[in-house]
Amino acid sequence: MLVKGVVFYLESDLPSEAKFLLEDFRLTVNNAIRAGLQARVTSRNALCRLAYKDLRQEHPRMYAKHLVSAFEVAGGVLKNHRRRVRKGVLCRIPYVKRLMMKAENQAYKLDRKSGIIDLPIRAGCHVEFKLVVSLYHRKYLDDVSLSLGSLTVLPDRVIVAFRKDAPRQYTPESVLSLDTNERSLDGLFVGGDVAKAVKAEFPEVAIIQQRHHDRRKRLQKKKAHDRRTSRNLCRREGTREHHRIDHRLHEVANAVLGFAEDRRSAIVLEDLTGIRPRKGRELNRRLSIWPRRRLHQIIEYKAQWKGIPVVKVDPRNSSRTCPICGRIQDSRMGIEFKCECGWHLDRHINASINLLQTAISNGRAGGLRFNPGAFQHDVMMILYDPVKGARSESNGTSGICGVT
Numbered sequence: 363m364l365v366k367g368v369v370f371y372l373e374s375d376l377p378s379e380a381k382f383l384l385e386d387f388r389l390t391v392n393n394a395i396r397a398g399l400q401a402r403v404t405s406r407n408a409l410c411r412l413a414y415k416d417l418r419q420e421h422p423r424m425y426a427k428h429l430v431s432a433f434e435v436a437g438g439v440l441k442n443h444r445r446r447v448r449k450g451v452l453c454r455i456p457y458v459k460r461l462m463m464k465a466e467n468q469a470y471k472l473d474r475k476s477g478i479i480d481l482p483i484r485a486g487c488h489v490e491f492k493l494v495v496s497l498y499h500r501k502y503l504d505d506v507s508l509s510l511g512s513l514t515v516l517p518d519r520v521i522v523a524f525r526k527d528a529p530r531q532y533t534p535e536s537v538l539s540l541d542t543n544e545r546s547l548d549g550l551f552v553g554g555d556v557a558k559a560v561k562a563e564f565p566e567v568a569i570i571q572q573r574h575h576d577r578r579k580r581l582q583k584k585k586a587h588d589r590r591t592s593r594n595l596c597r598r599e600g601t602r603e604h605h606r607i608d609h610r611l612h613e614v615a616n617a618v619l620g621f622a623e624d625r626r627s628a629i630v631l632e633d634l635t636g637i638r639p640r641k642g643r644e645l646n647r648r649l650s651i652w653p654r655r656r657l658h659q660i661i662e663y664k665a666q667w668k669g670i671p672v673v674k675v676d677p678r679n680s681s682r683t684c685p686i687c688g689r690i691q692d693s694r695m696g697i698e699f700k701c702e703c704g705w706h707l708d709r710h711i712n713a714s715i716n717l718l719q720t721a722i723s724n725g726r727a728g729g730l731r732f733n734p735g736a737f738q739h740d741v742m743m744i745l746y747d748p749v750k751g752a753r754s755e756s757n758g759t760s761g762i763c764g765v766t
């Protein structure tokens with residue numbers, strides 16, 4: 363089952379009854395967390411058995427399903443806390459600061475035509491509020507194959523979870539193999555007996571990262587006498603950075619997936635999980651690997667939603683191996699990969715050929731073959747161009763540009 367959370371803003375303020383409910387819910391969650399910590403339990407059912415009676419007395423009129431869902435939220439917080447403790451990270455007793463509540467799918471009603479939510483507060487008391495519905499939201503509301511999951515209510519917005527069964531992946535007719543770099547995805551597209559280089563550039567991501575990194579450094583210096591302020595300001599910088607980068611990565615992912623879907627391609631990516639910069643100077647010099655991991659996350663997630671097959675392969679030596687003779691070069695290359703056998707190619711595209719060959723030799727490329735000799739050096743397909751991409755519709759579906 364796949365789940366996608368969609369954010370809706372409210373047409374007017376949340377009714378005051380609902381605001382009280384948020385306060386009560388937060389209180390219940392925090393009480394359940396405390397009870398769970400003392401008794402060392404984290405599962406929803408165990409928390410329920412443990413604390414239901416007491417909390418029922420404290421909130422005699424709260425809708426029972428909301429109470430149970432408070433245990434679920436508390437359980438999630440407790441599990442995260444336990445994980446951190448096991449890792450040996452120093453942390454405080456957790457509690458929920460943000461005003462919020464979560465309702466299970468049977469504990470609220472959403473009229474998908476009008477966008478009106480009906481939320482029970484307690485016996486005999488319901489509130490209704492209207493959501494702002496745009497074209498983007500209509501896509502989810504009108505799709506009958508999507509069912510409704512939980513509802514998260516925040517003071518100014520709600521998050522509706524839409525669920526669907528994972529669609530069957532199509533049988534690939536071509537392959538799009540991509541090497542992920544700091545400023546671009548580079549690779550090749552193989553379909554039939556043609557093989558062409560492809561590129562999706564996102565130079566802004568590295569620029570944004572660098573800018574926010576510098577800004578954080580400056581803030582830390584300026585507020586060195588006040589660690590609390592410094593920490594808060596840095597956190598705010600970090601959130602802004604994430605939002606700005608995320609937006610751009612989504613556009614790149616949409617362009618890549620649109621291209622793959624049109625040509626019924628499988629996507630080959632390198633597995634980035636083991637990669638981590640060495641400590642110290644290198645950590646300072648190199649930009650974090652986070653945006654690249656995040657880009658993979660977005661691509662994989664969206665591909666699942668659309669039924670596009672994605673293959674992850676071990677990237678070891680992919681940037682140093684010659685795809686023709688198999689020699690492994692030991693020095694770092696410049697822009698171009700060169701081998702004694704005469705093969706030479708753009709370093710990144712060469713890496714993507716190696717990724718593809720690994721996928722083929724593992725038998726995970728759907729019976730497709732690739733002959734490096736068929737590669738057309740002079741052709742470059744642009745999957746995503748940040749200049750044109752920025753001008754595309756704000757829903758980000760038309761990021762694909764001219765194909766040469």
Ligand SMILES: [Zn+2]
Pocket residue numbers: 684685686687688689701702703704705
């Ligand atoms: Zn060679």
